[in-house]
Each structure stands twice: as C-alpha cells, then as structure tokens.
Amino acid sequence: MHLAAPTPVNAAGTVTVPPPATAGRLASVGSSPVREILALTARPEVISFAGGLPAPELFDVAGIRAAYDGVLAENPQHALQYSTTEGDPELRTAVAARLTARGLPTEADDLLVTTGSQQALTLLTAALVEPGAVVLVEDPCYLAALQTFGFAGARVVPVPTDDQGIVPAALDEIAAREKPTLLYVIPTFQNPTGRTLPAERRTAVAEAAARHGFWIVEDDPYGELRYDGERVPWIVSAPAAADRTVLLGSFSKVMAPGLRLGHLRAPAGLRRACVIAKQAADLHTSTIDQAAAARYLRDSDLDAHVAVMRAAYRERRDAMLEGLPAALPEGSRWNRPEGGMFIWVTLPDGHDATALLKTAVGHEVAYVPGAPFFCGEPDPRAMRLSFTTHSADEIRDGLRRLAKVFAQGV
Template sequence: MPPTASMPGLSRRFTGVASSVVRDLLALTQRPGVISFAGGLPAPELFDVEGAQAAFEEVFARAGRRALQYSTTEGDPRLRERIAELYLARGLPTVADQIVVTTGSQQGLSLLAQALVDPGDVVFVERPSYLAALQCFGLAGARLVSVPSAGDGIDIDALDALAAAHRPVALYTVPTFHNPTGRTLDRANRAALVDVAARHGFRVLEDDPYQQLRYSGEPMPPMPTLTDDPELVVCTGSLSKILAPGLRIGWVRTTPAIRAAVVVGKQAADLHTSTLDQAAAEAYLASGRLGPALDRACAEYRSRRDALLGGLPDALPAGSSWNRPDGGMFVWARLPDRLNATDYLPRALARDVAYVPGAPFFPTAPEPQTLRLSFTTYAPDQIREGTRRLAAAFAH
C-alpha cells in the first residue's frame, strides 16, 4: 500500500484565535461542590419552567406539524414582531422586517463579522471586551484595535484620534452592563461615540443582551435613537439572559444596506434557527409572563450582587478595587499591580472556587491584575461562602 500523502493544515484564519478561557473554565468547574464565579450563567432556579412548558404545549396544540418543519431564514414572522415590540417599548421604532432571528446573539455577531469585515479591516473594540466577540472578529480576519476607557465610558478623544489613524469599519460595544466590566455608558458618552462614528464613517455594533437586567439607576437609550442615519448603528439582542439560554434565540436588528448579506450568511450557517424554539419563544412573549419573571429575577440578582460586593473587601488582597454595576451579571476587580490574577487561579480551584482572569479579555497589552466575577448563578449564602474561599486562595 503506498504511503498516505500528508493532509493539508488548518485554515490560517484559526491562527492566533484562542479558545475561550470562559468555556474552558466551565469544564473545570463542573465537579460537585465548586462555587464558580467564572461563567455568566443565569440562575436555573429562576427560569420560568411552567411558562416555557405551557408555551411549548400551546405551539404543539396550535401548530405542531408546522413547528417541526423547515422555516424561513429570517425567522418566525410572529416572533420578529414581538422582538420589534421590545425595541418600540424602549423608544426605538422597529418593524419585523428589520429583525433577523439568529441562533443566539453570538451567531448574530458572527454574521455581522462575515457581512462587514474583510481580512485586514480594522474593528475597534472596548478595552477590555467580550471574549467571544474578539473570536468572531478575529476569525473574520479583522485587525482589532482597542479603544481606551475614561472613567466609566469610552475615551472619546482617543476614539477620535484612533479613527483618524486607522479608518475602522466598525466599533463593537456592549454599552449596558458590559461584559466583562459590568459598566454602563451614559447618554452623553453614547451620543459622543455615535457622533465620532458618523464623522469618520464607521458602524457601531451595539450588543445589548443584558439591558433588561437592571437593579438600580436609570435606563439608557438604544444608540440608534441618537442618530438620524439608519445605517450607523446595528443592534444585536438575545433572550438567553432574560428567558432561557437553552432556547438559543437571538437576533440582529439590521439596516437596509446589510440585511441581505446577513440573511445570506445565515442561510450558509444553518438555514434557520429552530422553528419549534422560535414558536415557543413567541408564545411565551405573547403570554405576558416575561415581565413578572424578569421582576423576580432582578430582585434576586440584586441581592446576589450585593452579597458579592459585601464579601469582596475580605476576599481580595488589600489594595484591590472593584466596581458596583447597576445591573447585568458581572463585577470587574483589580488586584494590586504586583499581583497576577492568573497565578492565583489554581489556588482558587484547589479551594473549590473559580473566577475568570481578566487578561484574555484584552486583544493586546493585557492587564494581568484584573479579574471578572459573575454573581448570578448562586444564592447569597453560597456567594458568601465563595468569597470566604477566595479569601483563603488570596491569603499569603
């Protein structure tokens, strides 16, 4: 038998795109007894299981065979109407034709990267930024340029200068309860950001999966309301944090210029998102149960946030700092400059507690003293026990 010829290597697009440290940590923290502040997971005990079950039963009773059939790429028309109504309730007029339903908002980011980015194009990201978005744009061949912060917002002067120097095609932001930092851009910062994008001619990609998880403070406007240009801001959203991540229902609020490209990308990716799950999500939204379920979740998450914040002064080394987010899932902490959060992670895992080191969230020049802590998954008593374990891990 002749020798087998060597096989081609992997695509070059995977060079330099690392695996998600968060997903890798999830595998390490599945053993019983671990309290993990690492994953941004909603609390399963707060899922409205009865409401979801009733929604699926209604779908099977009303349209069982249709719900098991192929569907349109753009998504269930009734669900797209419901999603448009969510935007309208926030003061952003939206019609169903603007919505393309995706398999989680993560797929929406991938579709936007395909539609808007050619290899070598510059994409601006916040510093730090959502790790999976860095993967999406990296796989599309983007050159990522991080924009520095100023207080709790984006440094607008630095953004203006960077835009003049790099001519980006887009800026990606999580403006409300940011992942990983938990911060929220105020109205003035949002308006200034949109103004820079308009003057320099790049799109703003507003990823907003957490905005309904608010525990204090005032709601912020969607960025498309801050401009008259319908092409300037593209939005992505999700039901994962407010209904159930297992449904994998997200969307892109498209613009006329990009809608066709997003649809073609979706056709190539998976034809369409699950017909059954879309129909059940629409039935659930129509039932009126989301509002009360969100109220319950926000009340509980507020107490969990407060439990984590209350435990951090004793858990982290003297000289550490952290923020107090108004909502979402995350607290961002900074150890004294001499310490490296990654070095302490094995000590934490040995004590059955976990967090995510902050360094992977930076596309360049990581800050090793940072870490992200999620507070939504555990009840306050477990969170307090977790912070006691963290104190032992960081003890010298």
C-alpha cells in the same frame, strides 16, 4: 547518510497522502479561557464566580414547557418544518413591540432572528469585514467577539476605557488614524467589566461614527437586567448613528440560553446581506424554538418574570459587594455595576490573577482572570466575578474561600 521517510501505506496496501491541514486562520484564534475554566470548575463542590450564567432555578420551566406543548398541539406541521431565513413573523412582531416599548420604534421587518446573538455578530462580521480590515473594540472586550473578528482575519484595534467605559477622545483619534470598518461595543453592563456608558459618551460615539464613516455594532444582552439607576437610551437612538448602527439582542439572559435565540436590528441593506450570510450558515434558526418563544411571549408575562430575576440578582450583587472588602487584599479596587452579571476587580500591584487561579480552585472557588479580555496590554491584576449563578449565602461562602487564597500571600 540520510534515510528517506517511509511512504505511508494503508491497511489495503495503498500509498496514502495526508489530507490538508486545518485553515491558517485557526492559528491566530485560541479557545475561550472562560470555557476552559468552566470545564475545570464543573465539580459541584466548587463555587464558581467564573461563568456569566443565568440562575437555572429561575428559569420559567413551566411556562416554557407550556409554550412548546401549545405549538406542538396546535400546529405541529408548521413547528417541525423548514422556515424562512428572516425568522418567525410572530416572534419578530413580538420582539419589535418590546423594543418599541423600550423607546426604539421598530417594525418586524427591521429584524432578523438568529441562533443566539453570537450568530448575529458572526453574520455581521461575514457581511462587513474583509481580511485585514480594522475592527475597533473596547479594551477589555467580550472574549467571543475577539474570537469572531480573529476568524475573519480582521486587524483588531483596542480603544482605551476608563471606569465609565470607552473614552470618546481616544476613539476619535484612533478612528481618524485607522479608518475602521466597525466598532463593537457593549454599552450597558459591559462584559467583562459591568460598566455602563453614560448618555453623553453614547452621543459622542454616534457622532464619531458619522464623522469617520464606520459601523457601530451595539450588543445589548444585559440591558433588561437593571437593578439601580435610570435606563440609558441605546446608541442606535441617536440621530447621528441611526443609519449605521446595528443593535443585537438575546433571549439568553431573560428567558433561557439553551433556546439559542437572538436577533439583530439593522438598516435594510445590511440586514439583507446578513440574511444571505445566514442562508449559507444554517438556512434558518430552529422553527420550533422560535414558535415556542413567540407563544411564550403571547401567553406568559416575560416582564414579570424578568422582575423576579432582577430582584434575585440585585440581592446577589449586593451580597458580593458587601463581602468583597473582607475577601480581597487591601488596596484592591472594584466597581458597583447598576445591573448585568459582572463585577470587575483590580488587585493591588504585585498580584497576578491568572497565577492565583490554581490556588483558588484548590480552595474550591473560581473566577475568571481579566487578562484574556484585553486586546491591548493585559492587566494581570484584573479579575471578573459573576454574581448571578449562586444564592447570596453561596456567594458569601465563596468569598470566604477566596479570602483564604489571599491569606496565603502572593
């Protein structure tokens, strides 16, 4: 005999029907492992190489405070009011001037200000990606991009990489087979690997996009954080890709991530589509934050501030590189990034960076296992180390702690 389940009744005695479940798209999109690790390692005694966080002691607090004071003193009615979706004209003009000075002629009207470059990627995905559409990504890839494409219902296809980034021959073959809508790529100091795509490969990517008819989303959050070598031109600078490349930028790494200010530079038709998508998302990015950023760019020397950051980060990168041979087991491999925030490590066969993380936290040190960054077959030996958040002395101490993890054996 089977008994029927009791009918749900609320406190007032009314029969109730449960609300619908969350959308099915959530089932295939997990939370960010990096965010979970950051929560796990939030204790001050843990030296964390996990998060890609700018050094908080390097924020120009006085300059940013003065910028906010200035806009609130001079024109509070404007700073606290609704604004246009496209963004503050003064801020867009300043961003256009910075891009032009770095070799990419840009007008204010070429830009859309976004709530962080993460929103720019979300808007582009909304404008371009239908459910089931193919999106190509570097493998390994920035985690939040994988989340964004997963929410859109895209079929994300990994493109193989080597120590110099995405492999052009593999991209050409996969694009011919898959007919993608877009390729997402971080060519300069990539997250998670720190790699920089050489100029000849950037040209090959541009030509592949023209040949196979897909968009390129070129994300550049780290480009101003160069410590060695010569700047490599953006993919969007290549004539073959000018009509099909979107450049994403951010103030998070050079001014402050809490401002949540980013921008996208795109051809007119696609930019207009992103404006419409943004109107549906949040109407516009914070008026006062945009006004303060524009004021900061007018009254302060951001380039001088970035130079201070570069000097500090170069010292920290070098301290980590110097300490890795003693911290990691024999047979480990790692790269020497010319800039950015990350060093990519591959442990010897038989090591599992995810399994070792709990032991590492027990020694009050943390990192991000590399496996979650892979869209294709994950490499359990991979790990990402960030060197920007801690001083050189703290990095040396953290690496001594990390050495104890491997001294215990696999």
